[in-house]
Amino acid sequence: MRPWLEKQLHLIDFTLVSLARRKTKNVGLLLAYTLIVFVLASLSLFTHALRSEASYVLAGSPEVILQRMVAGRHDLIPAGYLERIGRIRGVQKKEGRLWGYYYDPVVNANYTFMARPASEVADGTIMVGSALARERGLAPGNTISFRSYAGKLFGFTVAAVLSPDSELLSADLVLLSESDFRRFFEYPEGHYTDIALSVANPQEVRTVAAKLSAALPDSRPILREEVLRTYQSLFDWREGIVLTVLAGAILAFAILAWEKASGLSAEERREIGILKAIGWETSDVIRMKVWEGLIISLTAFLLGGIAAYVQVFHFGAAVFAPVLKGWSVLYPRFTLVPAVDGLQIATLFFFTVVPYTAAVLVPIWRAAITDPDAVMRA
Amino acid sequence: MIELSNIRKAFNQGRHNEYWALHGIDLSVEAGKVTAFRGPSGSGKTTLLTIVGCLSRPTEGRVRFKGEDISGLPERFLTDIRRQSFGFVFQQFNLIKGLSAVDNIILPGMPSGRPRRNLVERADELLDQLKLGHRSRARVEWLSGGEQQRVAIARALINDPEVIIADEPTANLDTALSKEFLAILEGFTDAGKTVLLTSHDPLVVESSAVHRVVGMRDGRLIPD
Known part of the structure; x- marks a missing residue:
């Protein structure tokens, strides 16, 4: 056991010295690979955290939202629908919701207006989202005016x-x-934008949705799980777009790193010949080079991964956030809750460390199995 | 100690540029003696040394080492024999740049798993014997040709081999340094080592340190 351990220590020792002897090449390789890992890890971590965030936030949203469709467009729900829905078995709670969009020409942004019961928001007052407050410089106690679509000014x-x-x-x-809300958008009494429903048995959400469609053929039930899926697809799509845009750069770096890793210089070939001639086994040479590849790729993996983690969770993913979050004027500013899973890490590892080590291994194996007598003829 | 029977060696066998470097060499090498192979470039001296030192295999023929036929052994066993029984001093010294003299010397000892401290102690002893102790931590590219050769000799001795193989050991040395090498060579025989070397340097082949000179030409031995 002891000689085996000593031998491994010798190999690692020699590997570290070898890395230090080719500082420029290895530092260049390390930087290129760290950058690749950083980009891939940032994308993966950020979209995964966004998905988790969306799931977390949507967990409190209604199980079913019912919209009325007229000529394929979303229209107001007329009076009487709430009562009809209440008669459908399985519906536990129903609530008419009022919401609409408002374009603010001052900042060229769209806001979402939503009515809340008078117990939560008093007449003549509003509660605003953080991004909107930032954009318009609002704080509690400030007043703000909006011009309604009828041209009337509301303070x-x-x-x-x-x-x-x-x-x-x-x-x-x-x-x-x-x-x-009704005065601002001129909504008639008893009409709603949509209806939020909760279902007594969560297993029967789809059944209740089917009953709603049958009872109210002009309506469209939207399930919470569908909304969540839409969010997931949206983030997946954006991640794909970013990856596509960056693919060229990633590929260029990958090729550069591959070239550097897989190309053995004449000096390296000579050294392999010397080591074999003086009694190193082919497996010793290969093992030493695998250590070399692992040290570089694992260091790049750790550095790139940690940098991506810090970038995403401490600096709000400043590099990719605008693309991944959306092209809105009002960017949500929030600190993502760190959400990392084993599969992400394993995937990243598989696409960075494994190919690099393979790139190192193949040429070394070729050089290491050649007869060492070439060194005598150098 | 070493017996060669009908050794033939071809390069690029079966191709248009096939070339036979050795044509049926029969030779017996006595233990504890210095045998020098003399001959012009291309006579097959180095090829013969690579076969004796298990660095390459003969295309035909048998190599017996201490009575055992080693010509058909798998690479792993040949490596073991090479590491344990042979020490090499190459014409270009073949030291690894960027490493110190000591780090170069201990390289052949690493695969056997000897503790680093033991290896370094032994390397320092060898360097002291070769009057190079003061340069033990210097990087080899900073050493002179003679100093580099002594590092290469120390490296060849680190595993205490029975046979030293030296290919044109004085080709890159001036007369004074060549004489120093001959003195070291005498030390080898005093220590009971068997030495095989190639040279066309008269200073070496005509030296009293060399017990036997074998002439070679066109891949064949020249009869004594």
Whole structure:
């Protein structure tokens, strides 16, 4: 056991010295690979964290939202629908919701207006999302005016700014009382934008949705799981777009690193010949070179991974956030909860460390199995 | 100690540029003696040494080492024999740049798993014997030709081999350094080592340190 261990220590020792002897090449390789890992890990970590964030936030949203469709477009839900829905078995709770979009020409941004009960938001006051408050410089107690689509000016006092914890979904939100909402958008009494439903048995959500479609053929039930899936697809799609855009750069770096890793210089070939001639086995030479490849690729993997983690979770993914979060004027600003899973790490490892080690191994194996007598003829 | 029977060696066998470097060499090498192979370039001296030192295999013929036929042994066993029984001093010294003299010397000892401290102690002893102790931690590229050769000799001795193989050991040395090498050579025989070397340097082949000179030409031995 002891000689075996000593031998491994010798190999590692020699590997470290070899790496230090070719500083320039190895530092260049390390930087190129760290950059590749950084880009891939940032994308993976950020989109995964966004998905987790969306799942977390949407967990509290209604199980089913019912919209009415007219000529394929979303339209107001007329009076009487709420009562009809209440008669469908399985529906536990129903709530008419009022919401709409408002374009603010001052900052060229769209806001989402949403009515809340008078117990939460008093008439003449509003609660606004953090991003909106930032953009318009609002704080509780400030007043702000919006011109309705009918051209009438409405003044509101900011009662509160919504917590940044929910900023992913509330960045552009304006909450106001139901009566203010109806006056502002000129919605008739008893009409709603959509209806939020909760179902007694969560296993029967799809059954209840089918009943709703049958009872109200002009309606469209939207399930929470569908919304979540849409978010996931959206982030997947954006991740794909970014990867496609960066593919050229990643490929260029990968080729550079591969070239550097797999190309043995004349000096390295000579050294392999010397080592074999003086009694190193082919397996010793290969093992030493595998150590070399592992040290570089694992260091790059760790450095790139840690840098990506810090970038995503401590600096809000400043490099990729605008593309991955969306092209809105009001960017949600929030700190992502670190969400990393084993599969992500394993995938990243498989696409970085494994190919690099293979790139090192193949030419070394070729050089190491040649007869050592070449060194006598050098 | 070493017996060669009908050794033939071809390069690029079966190709248009096939070349036979050795044509049926029969030779017996006595233990504890210095045998020098003399001959012009291309006479097959180095090829013969690579076969004796298990660095390459003969195309035909048998090599017996201490009575055992080693010509058909797998590479792993040949490596073991090479490491344990042979020490090599190459014409270009073949030291690894960027490493110190000591780090070069201990390289052949690493695969056997000897502790580093033991190897370094032995390397220092050898360097002291070769009057190079003061340069033990210097990088080899900073050493003179003579100093590099002494490092190469120390490296050849680190595993205490029975046979030293030296290919044109004085080709890159001036007369004074060549004489120093001959003195070291005498030390080898005093220590009971068998030495095989190639040279066309008269200073070496005509020296009293060399017990037997074998002439070679066109891949064949020249009869005494």
